[in-house]
Amino acid sequence: MLRTIKAKFLLGFFLIFILSFLVLNHTVKETIWSNNQKIVTSDLVDLKKNSNVYVRQAFLINQYSISEFYFMDMADEMVNDLTHATGSEVSVYTVDGVLLSSSEETLFSGKRDDDLKQAIAGESAYHITYMQDQAEIRFSYPVIIDGTKVGILRFAKDFNLLYQQSSGILNFIFYIALLIFGVAFLFSYILSGHITKPIIKLTEASSEIKKGNLDVDIHFNRQDEIGRLAENFNDMINKIRDQISTIERDRDQLKELNEQEKRFFDNITHELKTPLTSIIGYGKMIKEKGDADHTFFNKGMNHIVEESQRLHDLVIKLLEVSRRTSFSHSFERVDAGETLKDVCESMAFRAERYKKNIDCAIENNLYMSGQPDRLRQLFINLIDNAIKYSSSFSSILVKAGIAEDSIHFRFENPSTPLETDQYSKLFQPFYAGTHKITEEGSVGLGLSIVKTIVDEHGGTITISNTDEHIVVNVEFAYKEENSS
Template identity: 30%
Template sequence: MKISIRYKLMIGFLFIFCIGYAVMSFYLNKAVVDTNNSMIKRSLLSFQKELFLHVEQYFELEDISMDDTSFENHANDFAEKLSSKIEARVIAYSRKGDFLADTANANGIILNYEDLDNENKDIGYEDLRMATEDISSFVVVPVKDKYLVVYTSPILGIGERIGIVRCILDYSEVFSSSKDLLNMINTLVLIIFGTILLFMILLSKKISSPIEKLTKATKKIGEGEFDVKIDVDSNDEVGELAKSFVKMNKQIKQQIDIIAFDRDNLRKIEGFRKAFFDNITHEMKTPLTIISGYCQILIDQNFEDPQFLQKSVRKIKRESENMHKMVLQLLEASKEKSSTTIRDTEKINLSQVVDSACKDMKIKADKYQIFIKREIEENIVTIGNSAELRRVVINLLDNSIKYGDVHSNITVKLFTEGEDCHITIEDKGKGIPTDKLHKIFKRFYRINQSDFVETEGYGLGLDIVKEIIDKHHGEIKISSTEQMGTTVWIKIPQNVYKTETSV
């Protein structure tokens, strides 16, 4: 049998109402009982002090020694006088719990006097047993319209128990007030829960009605009828659901556009693949330039200096190895998509890295009569990836040569300041337009100006530089003035040390 959501909500609300009311009533009753017990305990503490005072006064006035024998011999007189003092029934017992006297002449049976119809059983003797262990206790006994508290306490003489008394106290007024209060609270809770239940039933109807309309509309769409109108006048979540449903219906009609979008995505993927190979081409160009430069020198001139020949071969070998590493890293990067950590970190001499990069780019700079001026603080050691930091300097120098003026200077500085290591590269050239400075770190972005010394490239260099600096937790900034030149500032966080200089 199919049950609608409306009736499910009503049944659920009714169940919650019953459980909530039962739990609330239980805890209210428990709270009243705990409160009454707490009041009785505080009252009995005061009563206990008064009781002990009357006991001491009795033995002093009657000039009787406080021992168990005297207590047993004067039990009836003691019980009567104590009862008149505290205005309550008193039952006296020996130190072992044997009955001695009862001011109600009921032989110690608690309910025989108050419950004439014998509707309640007697309360037992657990309190007497506790009194024989020198522990005071009380028991609440409901009898018809009355509430009695049976307080049992040992009577202590000089260093030992001489007897036990039971005092039957009437606390009906306290319990009657609590009972009236509890009934009033229960009635109020019932009214509140009933009102909430009625509200929930009306709310369930309001919620379920639009959902039923949406269900019918869904069936029609499933049958191929897309021109469905949904009349839901609501500004809440259900109304939002109806609006979303209408939008969804419209989107179903636009599947052809989604197919076209997927086609464009495939084209983008192809573009990314091409960009990856462009990146490889760009990164291989610099080491190939250095290798080509040394090879051209060796071919054009007949060198008899074995040291220069050996130096050239080492340079060519090193750049070949760098190129090999670069290809492997680019392939790895294409698999991982992105990386935010530095790989293969080590303690490196940053001064040597920067100086070596400047010397390697000197060949290309000489081609355009550009002089690389080095102001490098010696022996700056940091933690990082030497190959990546070298690529940063080479890429920036390559840009400065490419976009600098012929017969100009490029100044490279390396120094420490505070907790940071700073690299600046300043060139003299056409500069970068102010409105294009914020785009230069974007991949594949290039400034098209025909009067630069070199115009080839794919706009990947600065993007790669920024990624490397970011992985070293550094910062890179570029300022430029048209017709004046460009300055690049790089700051790498500390981890900077001074190496020891041997003599």
């Protein structure tokens, strides 16, 4: 509303100035054009008088009787003499408008002939043709001597200099008026700002406070009522800020605790599901094959025991977390390559279920500082996603190696490309993209957990599409084998 006051103030000045400017410009223009018209009319009147005197003298010199016939006989001579005497182009016509002679016939042909028509009707007339800063006048009048109409004289005269001077004067006045208008408007803008600026600042500050932003201060170098109002306003804000700061801190802490609790239980739910999937897979294979394949039976039972132990450890951790407010992470030196190889081997059976296979190219001695269980969970989630969302009968490539003091992991599977804006959202909780194939019970937490694990280990992760292959790159710092 206060901005509206300033706007109205400026609008009022603007309307006054623009109206004055337009009135001034129009008045000056009309005055100049009216004056030009008077000059033209006066010049043409003199031209008519002088040419009439010449025609009368021509009749007397040639001792012709005043008639249309002798006027026609003198046409060429009149054109030549009048052209030199008046400095204008001249044409001579009969009383019916038939051209007898012309100093520049092309100048008169193809032009407007309203003036000629009026001269045929017995009236003097002219019209002006404007082209940019040029002005040409066609002037026609019937030649009447002693009451006898003997013919018509028509003149073509340019007034370019007159109208160019007038145009220059108009432009000069226009720019001077525009400059005055600009200076006056600038002055009014500064004046309106001086009047309304303190009120605008107070309004903005109160709006910020209404939004909850108390980090505002107002300072005016003035001793009037507005200055004292600003001081009282600042004192009020300082008191409110002190009282609310504690409430805001408590609110933020509570919000953060709630978010941590939600993220924790989301991750725990997903981690409980993954080992169960492996246990169920091996259990079904053992049930189908029985103990006919003793080696596979022992291997499957070992994996079932290992995954069951993982479930047991997760439950123990969950019970521990229920009695604590934060996790206690301990890092150790881990051969991430061996962990990944073991995960690839255990996930191969899951890939077979989807009619797919896993190709591993993993270097040895990929040591890093981390948590074995969390790294295992990272690899399981990434390979599990590659299995679920790769094309049918496809091969999933898993590579790991050392480059530039870092361990690089690459998980690649053929898949339909996602839209460009989706790659930045894949790490968000519950976001599953646009894949049509989604495992039953999946809630879109896999990549969110992956991102959390990577961040915990100080690594980086990216997802991209290359030649219709989804590529996940993970990078961790390398810890040499002999380092402590």
